[in-house]
Amino acid sequence: MTTEIRGQLRYNEPMSLHTSLKVGGPADLYAIPEDAEDLQKMVSWLGQRNIPWLPVGRGYNLLVRDKGIRGAVISLERFDRISAIGGALIKAEAGAENLAVVRFAQRLGLGGIGFISGIPGTIGGAIKMNAGAYGEGLLAKTDRLTLLRGGKLLDFRIEELDYGYRHLRLEEGDIVLAATFKLEEREPSCTEEEIRNDLELRRTKHNVGYPSAGSFFKNPPGEGAWRLIDAAGMRGVKVGGAQVSEVHSNFLVNAGGATARDFLDLATIVINAVLTTSGVTLEEEVRIVGEI
Ligand SMILES: Cc1cc2nc3c(=O)[nH]c(=O)nc-3n(C[C@H](O)[C@H](O)[C@H](O)COP(=O)(O)OP(=O)(O)OC[C@H]3O[C@@H](n4cnc5c(N)ncnc54)[C@H](O)[C@@H]3O)c2cc1C
Numbered sequence: 229m230t231t232e233i234r235g236q237l238r239y240n241e242p243m244s245l246h247t248s249l250k251v252g253g254p255a256d257l258y259a260i261p262e263d264a265e266d267l268q269k270m271v272s273w274l275g276q277r278n279i280p281w282l283p284v285g286r287g288y289n290l291l292v293r294d295k296g297i298r299g300a301v302i303s304l305e306r307f308d309r310i311s312a313i314g315g316a317l318i319k320a321e322a323g324a325e326n327l328a329v330v331r332f333a334q335r336l337g338l339g340g341i342g343f344i345s346g347i348p349g350t351i352g353g354a355i356k357m358n359a360g361a362y363g364e365g366l367l368a369k370t371d372r373l374t375l376l377r378g379g380k381l382l383d384f385r386i387e388e389l390d391y392g393y394r395h396l397r398l399e400e401g402d403i404v405l406a407a408t409f410k411l412e413e414r415e416p417s418c419t420e421e422e423i424r425n426d427l428e429l430r431r432t433k434h435n436v437g438y439p440s441a442g443s444f445f446k447n448p449p450g451e452g453a454w455r456l457i458d459a460a461g462m463r464g465v466k467v468g469g470a471q472v473s474e475v476h477s478n479f480l481v482n483a484g485g486a487t488a489r490d491f492l493d494l495a496t497i498v499i500n501a502v503l504t505t506s507g508v509t510l511e512e513e514v515r516i517v518g519e520i
Contacts, residue, residue: 247287249440254296281299285354296518305323309324333411346429352403355373357515445512457472467494
């Protein structure tokens with residue numbers, strides 16, 4: 229890639245280093261742009277050569293197939309500024325960590341997004357996934373998004389976009405650069421309690437002891453995926469190094485030496501078993517990318 233790029237470029241970068249499941253083959257290019265100008269140059273260079281790109285956060289919801297990613301993976305980790313923009317609005321760049329955003333709001337006496345405190349990852353990933361917990365989703369607390377689309381920085385009001393449970397429809401190649409959140413006045417001590425409760429709950433319920441991507445399947449309407457997986461007798465089932473967690477049956481874990489193929493085969497077994505026992509087709513929440 230051109231020498232005008234100031235950020236980092238790594239070639240044949242193993243994606244297992246950048247995903248919480250610790251599996252995944254190499255990305256042809258793993259790029260860490262320095263700032264928006266750098267990112268625009270990068271995307272323009274890739275676009276001119278018809279090379280696809282995939283923006284990523286911290287890989288907490290990514291299953292990369294074993295042959296890796298043809299094209300570029302773009303990490304937004306350098307975009308981590310958070311700022312107050314007046315009233316009850318704060319703006320966070322895509323690479324900011326969720327908990328850092330909650331803490332920033334707390335210092336201003338603002339709150340309403342405490343439910344993302346313990347969700348591992350960045351704002352970019354949380355926006356794309358409409359991450360949430362306890363029946364809440366981050367996009368309902370979002371006022372607007374700044375996207376890099378077609379080489380331009382564009383602002384969208386959230387109402388202009390199509391989103392739902394663990395889903396935001398973006399166009400191919402769109403990159404979330406920042407999100408503005410509409411918050412409420414909240415005593416810092418109340419936010420502190422929310423954070424503490426959330427982290428404690430996760431320390432107990434989500435402590436599965438092995439690398440995971442959190443819930444592997446979406447909850448079907450009005451149902452818990454874990455309950456259906458349990459009813460199908462899948463708790464603890466293993467394929468190679470991938471296993472349905474003994475602790476939380478909607479977590480598929482890397483119990484040691486798993487490949488992406490192991491996870492995909494295990495997911496198919498779970499989906500078929502649940503379909504047979506409950507008549508429900510589970511859908512993956514984890515984003516599956518790359519070549520088989
Ligand atoms: C232990 C554990 C617990 C979890 N608990 C929860 C939970 O309670 N609720 C929940 O919702 N999730 C949960 N997750 C899943 C995960 O933490 C979230 O989906 C999180 O939002 C992913 O953030 P990330 O930055 O790691 O995104 P990544 O995994 O890197 O990316 C996720 C998706 O977003 C896209 N993306 C990332 N950044 C951008 C960007 N800047 N622009 C456009 N697209 C982008 C990626 O291409 C990918 O499709 C959990 C995961 C773990 C490991």
